Amino acid sequence: xxxxxxxxxxxxxxWDSEVKEIILSTNSGQIGVLPNHAPIATAVDIGILRIRxxxxxxxxxxxxxxxxxxxxxxxxxxNDAERGSDIDPQEAQExxxxxxxxxxxxxxxxxxxxxxxxLRRARTRVEAVNAIS
Amino acid sequence: MAxxxxxxxxxxxxxxxxxxxxxxxxxSSIASSDREQAFLGVRSISTQVVRNRMKSVRNxxxxxxxxxMVAASKLRAIQTRAENSRGLWQPFTALLGDTPSxxxxxxxxxxISSDKGLCGGINSTSVxxxxxxxKLNSGPEKxxxxxxxxxxxxxxxxxxxxxxxxxxxxxxxxxxxxxxxVAVLADDILKNVEYDALRIVYNKFQSVVAFLPTTSTVxxxxxxxxxxxxxxxxGELDSYEIEGGETKSEVLQNLTEFQFSCVMFNAxxxxxxxxxxxxxxxxxxxxxxxxxxxDRLTLTYNRTRQASITTELIxxxxxxxxxxx
Numbered sequence: 001x002x003x004x005x006x007x008x009x010x011x012x013x014x015w016d017s018e019v020k021e022i023i024l025s026t027n028s029g030q031i032g033v034l035p036n037h038a039p040i041a042t043a044v045d046i047g048i049l050r051i052r053x054x055x056x057x058x059x060x061x062x063x064x065x066x067x068x069x070x071x072x073x074x075x076x077x078x079n080d081a082e083r084g085s086d087i088d089p090q091e092a093q094e095x096x097x098x099x100x101x102x103x104x105x106x107x108x109x110x111x112x113x114x115x116x117x118x119l120r121r122a123r124t125r126v127e128a129v130n131a132i133s
Numbered sequence: 134m135a136x137x138x139x140x141x142x143x144x145x146x147x148x149x150x151x152x153x154x155x156x157x158x159x160x161s162s163i164a165s166s167d168r169e170q171a172f173l174g175v176r177s178i179s180t181q182v183v184r185n186r187m188k189s190v191r192n193x194x195x196x197x198x199x200x201x202m203v204a205a206s207k208l209r210a211i212q213t214r215a216e217n218s219r220g221l222w223q224p225f226t227a228l229l230g231d232t233p234s235x236x237x238x239x240x241x242x243x244x245i246s247s248d249k250g251l252c253g254g255i256n257s258t259s260v261x262x263x264x265x266x267x268k269l270n271s272g273p274e275k276x277x278x279x280x281x282x283x284x285x286x287x288x289x290x291x292x293x294x295x296x297x298x299x300x301x302x303x304x305x306x307x308x309x310x311x312x313x314x315v316a317v318l319a320d321d322i323l324k325n326v327e328y329d330a331l332r333i334v335y336n337k338f339q340s341v342v343a344f345l346p347t348t349s350t351v352x353x354x355x356x357x358x359x360x361x362x363x364x365x366x367x368g369e370l371d372s373y374e375i376e377g378g379e380t381k382s383e384v385l386q387n388l389t390e391f392q393f394s395c396v397m398f399n400a401x402x403x404x405x406x407x408x409x410x411x412x413x414x415x416x417x418x419x420x421x422x423x424x425x426x427x428d429r430l431t432l433t434y435n436r437t438r439q440a441s442i443t444t445e446l447i448x449x450x451x452x453x454x455x456x457x458x
Contacts, residue, residue, distance in 0.1 A: 006224075008221050009312075010218055010398050011214065011218070011312065042384070065391065068224055068228055
């Protein structure tokens with residue numbers, strides 16, 4: 001019995017195949033999903049999605065969205081998603097540093113919120129790269 | 134050659150006619166021949182006139198052919214993106230349902246149209262459907278508002294429903310469409326407009342020659358809860374345990390906002406594809422018509438030319454035979 005995972009973004013389908021297990025980070029913590037999980041609909045935070053195929057774990061950086069789990073079918077809809085293997089570690093580190101610098105420079109509530117979001121996104125990407133290596 | 138024929142024609146026609154204006158020899162004969170022709174009705178169309186018409190029709194044909202190719206290339210670029218975005222709203226529909234027949238008090242009709250014209254009848258069909266939805270959803274206690282995207286629908290709807298238009302947004306396609314821009318737009322709409330149900334009217338792109346006018350319905354979170362309790366399609370929603378937020382209604386609100394921006398994104402892309410496809414077929418039929426017109430004009434031109442050659446020959450021959458005696 002395997003789970004069918006679909007990760008969709010507005011621009012393309014990032015993942016569509018069968019997996020053994022996933023670990024998803026939501027607003028209220030991380031949840032692990034195995035086959036025959038109870039049906040839930042949950043919001044997905046900016047964080048890492050871990051996918052297990054046979055015995056290998058893959059990471060994917062997700063930028064917030066929703067997930068629906070039911071009937072051994074998982075559908076994850078996010079604003080953007082990148083596979084850990086597709087992210088360049090150098091570039092991700094640079095983006096993180098730029099985001100941190102922006103946060104320090106930010107003024108005004110709106111800029112601070114935006115800078116925070118950008119920082120979390122950059123951090124997620126760096127973690128996704130590091131988690132594999 | 135043509136000028137000589139014109140001059141001769143002018144003189145031939147002027148002779149038997151008692152013209153009210155004195156025949157002024159200083160005036161150019163071509164002008165007089167034109168005047169005489171206008172006077173008589175057009176007894177013979179001059180080749181110059183036909184040639185001018187042919188030139189302009191040929192130019193139009195070239196322009197419309199170029200426009201068709203431009204539309205074809207733009208269509209190719211945007212078609213893949215539209216197909217990729219289709220997968221996005223299907224889970225929402227599977228979870229929350231798409232119930233156009235829902236009965237709500239505040240309806241908002243979001244009409245998506247193009248900014249530029251010459252794209253066939255797609256904008257008129259969108260506006261027709263919007264008006265139909267408006268009629269369907271107005272009555273006692275119910276109100277209906279418009280949010281318009283695109284210049285063409287704005288021009289048509291401003292004429293008779295000016296007071297019902299909440300927001301009108303134009304120049305959507307100035308920058309290439311991307312999700313962030315549409316998400317910001319959706320956010321704008323959600324903030325400024327009170328709604329129970331949002332009905333998005335657009336043209337779905339089925340193939341290069343087939344565009345289906347469709348409407349997608351997005352419900353507000355309160356209505357979703359109401360319908361879920363009532364059972365029916367949305368009743369399945371309750372079987373899902375909702376996590377990831379403080380309360381169920383907060384998650385539902387985020388969910389419906391996300392649904393609206395995804396559905397909008399898909400609708401805008403599909404409408405853009407339909408616009409390019411419709412423009413392709415409109416320009417194609419236009420250049421074909423121009424080709425037909427050109428054929429007919431060529432025939433007329435040849436007939437006129439041959440007639441003038443024949444009359445010239447007749448004059449020469451009759452003049453020669455008259456000289457011989």
